[in-house]
Every structure is written in C-alpha cells, then in structure tokens.
Amino acid sequence: MSCADARELFTPLVDGALTEDERARLDAHLATCADCRGELERWQRTIALIRSAASHRAPAGFADRVLAAARPAPWPRRLARRLFVPVPVKVPLEAAALVIVALTAVLVYQRTPEQRRETARGVPAAQAPAPPVSSTPPGPPASSTAPVPPATSADRATPPPGPATAPALRAPREAPDRSTAATPPREPAAPAERRDAQEAETSGAESPTAPRVATRSAAPAQASPALAARLAVASRDDAERALAPLVARLGGGAVALRDDGATRVAEFALPVAAWPELARELGRLGAFEAAETPPAGAATVRVVLRITS
C-alpha cells in the first residue's frame, strides 16, 4: 500500500468505517511508515478541532416565530389568498384594470350627453347668463368679436343690441311665454335681472308684467333647455365670423361669445325647428358634434357651442 492510498483511508479510519480488509492493510502500512503515522496524528487533531467547533444557537424567539408562522391563517384570509392571485401578478393586473377603467370613464364622458351637459352647466347661473353679458356683451356688436346678428332677426323676439342683448340668450325662452310684446322681450342676465326686479319693485303700474319678467328672468337661466355642442375647425376666427350670420339666418338670437380656457364658447338661442339645418351648416364648417338633439316639445333651445381649432 502506498502512502497516498493509506492516507485515503484516514477518513473512514477516524469514522470507524473501514472494512476489515482496509483496516488490515492500513495497519500494516502504518507499522512501517513514520510519515504516515505523523500525518495521521495531525489528521486526527484536525478532526478533533472540527468537532469542537462552537455550536450556534438559534436566535431568541426563533421557535415562537416558527410556531406563529405555522399557525393556519384565519379562513377569510385563506379564502382571499385562494381567490386572489399572487402580488407579482395581481399588481400589474390591477394597474391595467385602473387604466382600463379610467379610459372607459373618459370615453363614456365624451359620449354621454348628460355628462357633458352637466359639465357645461357646471358654472351655474353665472356661466350662461351673466358673464357673457357683462364681460363680452354678445348683443352689442361693438364690443364683441362675434358677428352680431343683423337686425333682420327682428322677426324674432330678439331686440336690437343694447343692454338687453345679453338677455337675448333668454329671449327665445321668454318669447313664447311673453304675452306682452311691449315689455322687453328678453330676460336680462343677472345684472339685468336685478334691474328688472328693481323695476318691478318700483313700478307699480308695471307690476303685472315686471314681476312676470322678474320671475321669468329669474327662472330662465335654469329652465331653458341648453344643448351642448362642439365644433372643431381649422380656423376659429373664420368659424366665429360665419356663425352669427348663420344663426341669424336660421332665426336664432344673438351669438354671445366668451373664452373658456383655450376654447371659444358661443351661446345663442335657436328655434328647435332650425336645429337640423344648423347642424348641417356647422358640419360644413368643421367637425360638428352635438351631445344630443333638442328636446321634443321645446320651441327654442339655447345652444352652447364650444369652438376649437
């Protein structure tokens, strides 16, 4: 037996795992080889050292943590775990779901007339009536950039431009209800409303009508049906220039223009019967889209047209 072969048997020798034949051959070699005897001693010291290695204790509380982890979760939690996918899958799915819901909400909003109308009405009485009137008097062509309906609209209840032009927005609404043509046909905007109310209060002779006017003037902003529409054009200025004559030709009232952010908003009254032709004509100007058609039974409708370029 060579020294190399003998030393290969040191491990089973130390572990008591030698066969009888191996033991005999190793003993015979060690009896004649001092080097291997010395090597065996060093080998045995190493094993003893390894076996004396410090033991490592588990951290305090380890057993309690294991027992707690092994405890079955409450059945609702287990049921939830079974129902819902793991986090790495769940989070992307939920993110995708949120995106889909958001997109759906936007699409629904864009296509839902009610939603858009509510948004158009979002700024209440101040939106339609007052601001347009006070800031950009729609009627008086002098201060408005929008073409004011020519006087040919006299067959309508819309009076010539003036302080009462803002009320033009409500005029159509009021006209049908008004039995006294002598009274200012259009209902004023907020300032005018107050003016009318004051007139009603101060004019006893007018009391029969003023209150009606005042009342009606108070009512219209909320009562007249408004129809939201959109017109996307290449040139907003061209569209605005074309709009007033068109509305006037169709028997509509004065066009009140105002800015709403980057959008130009035109409001005007229009006989419901003229709506289809208006839609056709506006469609020639650009991409026209109306949230809905005028309600049945209404004689006139207040159109809130958002012009974008």
Added chain:
Amino acid sequence: MREELVDRLKAGEPHAFEELVRGYQHRVFGVALRMLGTRAEAEDVAQEVFLRVHRAIGDFRGEARLSTWLYGITSRLCLNRLASPARRRERAGDDVLIELPAPDADAAATAERSELEAALSAAIASLPEEFRIVVLLRDVEGLSYDAIAEALDLEPGTVRSRLHRARTTLKETLEKSWP
C-alpha cells in the same frame, strides 16, 4: 427522534410540532449559519425548514429518521441558495459571523480559543459548498455516512470521498494558521 413524535406529528397533535422545533432549532440553525454565513439568512432558511416539515409531515413515510429528513431539507435549501448566480460570485469566508465562546475566567484562553474558532469558522466557510455540507453533517452534527448519503441523495462512497477532500483541505488551511 423518537418514533412516537413522528406519529404525533402526523396526527397533528398541536404540541408535537412545537416539540420538534424547540428540539432541533439550534442544530438546523447552526447548519444553515455555517453554510450561508449570515444569521438573517440562516434564520430565514431554518424557519422554512420547519414550515416545510410542518406542511409535508403527512407525506413522511418514515423510511428515514425524521432528523435525517430535517437535515436533508436544510441542506437542500442552503445549497439552492448558494447555487444562485449572485451567491456564486461570492465566497462566504468574508461574511461568516463568528460567535465567540462565552467568556470565562481565563481571558488568555478565551482569546486563544476565539482566534482558533475564528480560524476554524473561516476555514469551513471557505470550503466549496458540496464539501462544506458533508463535513458539517458528519463532524459537527454527527450523522453517519448512510444518513448523510440519504439526506443529500448521494452514494455513501461519494460521501466518504467528499468528506476526505473536505478534511484534507481544512487540515492544510488550519495548519497554515496554526502550525
């Protein structure tokens, strides 16, 4: 491991599992620590060992001793962690947290023992993992060749040769530090 404990575990007796954990926590943790080198990772693996036993005790057929099964799960989890690409770039020698023996009255002896322990821990940690686990199971945990073979799914002859290689390497390493 007493056979009745196995039966009680299979029967789902509540205190049986606790008895298993408290009885083997230090050994399982010790093997994991010397294999992985950090206490946090060792605790993580050790906990997983017991949870796997808890979940799979019903499948335990009793062909091997329950302790051998425990060591087998511990070894596999450690070796799997060490086989990850990130771990292969490291050698655990630098990461071993060496526990110093409890201080005793003889400070000099304590210091010497500490140095020896540190050298031994470093030497064990520097072994390739397939040799390290064998020497730990044999010389630290006292398992037989057959038990090691069963735990590691090796032939007994392979256990013997790997053990020899591991001890030879340790001897040479330690002799350099402690001639």
